[in-house]
Amino acid sequence: MAMSKIERMAWRLRKGVQWLRLMLRRIGTPPECDVATSMDLCDDQIVAAILGRRPQFHSRLISSPARRVIGWGRKWSGRRAVALAARQGCGFLLLEDGFLRSLGRHDPPLSTALDDLGVHYDAGAPSRLETLITAPISACQRERTDKLIQLWRDARVSKYNAAPEYDGPLPANYILVVDQVRGDLSISCGGATAASFDAMLAAARAAHPDTDIVVKLHPDVFTNAAKSHFDPAQLQQYDRVHVIAENCHPVGLIAGAQAVYTVTSQLGFEALIWGKPVFTFGMPFYAGWGLTNDAQPRPDRRENVECAQLVHAALVTYVRYFDPVARKKCTAERAIAHVKLQRDMRRQLPAKIIGIGFSPWKRRFLKPFFAGSALRFATAVRAGESTAVWGNRLVSGNTMRVEDGFLRSVGLGAELTQPMSLVIDQTGIYYDATRPSDIETILNTQTLSAEQCARAQKLRRMIVASKMSKYNLVAGHWTRPQISQKVILVVGQVESDASLAFGSPEIRTNLGLLKRVRAMHPRAYIVFKPHPDVLAGLRDFGTDLGRYADHCDETLCQNVAPDQLFGQIDALHTMTSLMGFEALLRGVPVTCHGLPFYAGWGLTKDLVAAPHRTARLSLDGLVYGALITYPRYVDPKTGYFVQPEQILITLSEMLTLDSPNQTYHRLRRRLIRLGAQRKGRGK
Structure with missing residues (x-):
């Protein structure tokens, strides 16, 4: 499509700025270096990663000799590279798309062919591929x-x-x-x-x-x-x-x-x-x-x-x-696995999906998770259309339900932190124990190979070693008191949470949970941990924290990292909290007073029956189904689907690297908390 006059002017301006920047970068470089005859090749991060360095831009204004001249195939830049190399008596290197080029035609390349003799598609002259x-x-x-x-x-x-x-x-x-x-x-x-x-x-x-x-x-x-x-x-x-x-x-x-x-x-x-x-x-x-x-x-x-x-x-x-995710060179096998994952994930959902009731903030991060489908947001849906909703919202027809995954982010969802993991359930949703769900079907029917079990075990050990949880908040410390009593952690939840309405038929309040645990363990040292959203002032707790003093020995009034607690407690009690699953990964005995997705498989002490969960699972079987098969993981920088192992690496980097971007997000979260607290005081 032809550019308009304004577009041509803008393009020339960008190219002029690019030329000036590359010329300034050339000043002070070693006299003999790799030079490219294309400005875009000089700026290409993939070319830099493959070659090990960025080539400098060749200009007639700088007459220093080149070590090697780089161009693209039989295009103008490639022909010029060959001619320039002949004049200077140095070598040339011609780049071309590799044979596993990319996902889409306009996506960044996954492979690049390097030829110092010619190009592979030119049968009229030798090429490096022929010699190989x-x-x-x-x-x-x-x-x-x-x-x-x-x-x-x-x-x-x-x-x-x-x-x-x-x-x-x-x-x-x-x-x-x-x-x-x-x-x-x-x-x-x-x-x-x-x-x-x-x-x-x-x-x-x-x-x-x-x-x-x-x-x-x-x-x-x-x-x-x-x-x-x-x-x-x-x-x-x-x-x-x-x-x-x-x-x-x-x-x-x-x-x-x-x-x-x-x-x-x-x-x-x-x-x-x-x-x-x-x-x-x-x-x-x-x-x-x-x-x-x-x-x-x-x-x-x-x-x-x-x-x-x-x-x-x-x-x-x-x-x-x-x-493209790790931003470094890789093997052919890794590149093929990347493409396979993208294609596999893109084929799982219907071709056209109508999103109903999503907030503008959720709409911004949803589309990469639905890659491969045409996702359109609307306020109503026609009969026969596939729809997507957040959580357990009642919508008739062919509905898939979206929720946060179990390795979510660094930061709370209530602070508008973008998730790296979502579940898209086409049957029900994982926290609704009143009806079937995809995760229940997966766990009831999966048969794992030895290789899959080994992968789940390795993933579990990675999570434990990296101290990962759902939100990965920067948190305070807690030390177990010097007592001989059994220490039990009771996990609080937001009482308006849908997982309690649909997954905890007997007890749905934190006070009720504490009373039952105290009755079951009258001599234990009971530590009560409120939900992080409550401690951050982002959600209403349901009851004044002071009312719990008669039923527990200690209330954690500051956020403490789950991993820091797991090594110091003897048992954990919960209604439906994900912390129960995280505790299982660390070998902590878990008692469930409701029916979270990880209960009913023989790994927890269950106070509510789950007759429809018939399989008896190993811990690694639960990990494979819940963390590998069920969720979708998306790299926040590239938008590509990734495996949970890569998400662990990304989360670890986010926790250890202090960048200006992280500083911005911390300030933003503080403002959101202040706004929520002021709103709460105004009620």
């Missing part, structure tokens, strides 16, 4: 490559991975013919032309006269960003030719095909990974090695190799990978 393909691989490398091929298949990844799976009809047996956009450099650099596509289709039809042909158009065609080599209307005139006219993930099409025909598309390489016969009508990087059926003669530089050599070179040695 011909290199023999060791038994260890072969074993890794075999596992990588299986991982690629299991994860069902491709170059781009944001499109949905194709769900339309397909013939039982078919040949896949792959389109490409006009002007794709890999076509001309691969010795092909527009006529190659007509020849490809004709050859496929001639070789398989009794088999259906499926033509997959390129995704850019659907956005009008580029033109196809095929006319869909003309294709419809052929017998047994089907056109995929949607933007869809190509993996299912490859996996179901009897053979794949391509000119130079990367899908031919992916088809080799899937073990499919591949026919090429250009000379892409994966052709000419004896692995494909090629319409063109191969360059003299290429010789027969094994598929493992090709895959190892292309996915392991030629490409550098970048973890």
Whole structure:
């Protein structure tokens, strides 16, 4: 789309400022350094992480020699880098997208190819990839490559991975013919032309006269960003030719095909990974090695190799990978796992969802948790639409319920601290024991492998070692008194909390809980801990704290970190508080006076029966279901889905690093507390 006059002026201004900043940065750098012919490459954090340093910008105003000149492929910056390196007598490095590029086409790249000889898609000249393909691989490398091929298949990844799976009809047996956009450099650099596509289709039809042909158009065609080599209307005139006219993930099409025909598309390489016969009508990087059926003669530089050599070179040695969450280099396996997680999470919810009753603050952080679905906020819903609500709000129809996860944040939800974890329950909600929920189904039915149990155990140990809880507040200290009595911690809750209304049928007040615990343990030393929201002045407690003195020996009037308490108590009593779950992780005996999600599985002493919870769980089984399977975790900086292990790392960093951003959030929380306290005094 053409820019307006104002947009062009703004773009030129930004580029001018960028040029000035890069020139100032160049002053004082060593005379021989890596230089780039593109300003954007100089500013690219991913390039800096992959190369180990930021390249300086090349300018004719500074004539110092370069150690190496960096550009992008066969684009203008790449051609200039090669020419400049030749003039200066130094090396060059050309960058290109890797073969597992990203989630969406406009998302930051997960992989970048580095080539100091040429570019992989230019068959007319040598490339570093060609030399890597011909290199023999060791038994260890072969074993890794075999596992990588299986991982690629299991994860069902491709170059781009944001499109949905194709769900339309397909013939039982078919040949896949792959389109490409006009002007794709890999076509001309691969010795092909527009006529190659007509020849490809004709050859496929001639070789398989009794088999259906499926033509997959390129995704850019659907956005009008580029033109196809095929006319869909003309294709419809052929017998047994089907056109995929949607933007869809190509993996299912490859996996179901009897053979794949391509000119130079990367899908031919992916088809080799899937073990499919591949026919090429250009000379892409994966052709000419004896692995494909090629319409063109191969360059003299290429010789027969094994598929493992090709895959190892292309996915392991030629490409550098970048973890967008950890912000550092990573392995191919880690990059594939990242993409798999995004795709798995994006497929779990309906395609279209109407959000009902969410506050403006919640709307701001909700959308990343619903990635993969079109989430729209409204005040009403039509029959048949999928809806999302916060908590246990009564809404008829197909409703999913959203709540905070169990590893939430650094700071309270009532202080408007953005969560890193949410649960989206399509059956009920975890704190409502009056009806089924997804977590109850998960815990009742899951069968874990030894590897999954080991992962849950490791996660539990990470939580204990890092002293993590739901809110991770900066807190005071408490010391157990020097007494011989049994010390019992009684956990207070906000009495208006929905978990008490739907999960504690017998006792729903803190005073009632204390009276029962005192009656059960008349000689124990009972410590009462009010809810953090109450101590912060953000929620009403329900009763004056002074009324509890007759039923407990000590009330914690300042917030104390749960982990600091767990090591000093003998038991914990609760109605439905999450602290009971956190205590279980530390090996503390827990008595439940209600039915929280972790009760009824044989791990707690339960005073309320839960006949619908039939499974007997190990602690690690509870951890896997409640912390790995049930919640959704989102990295607050990137918006990507992450695993709970990464959230623990992020929370630990937030607790230890004192940044201006954290100072801002502390001040904001104090203002919110003051506002809540003033509002309470005004009642």
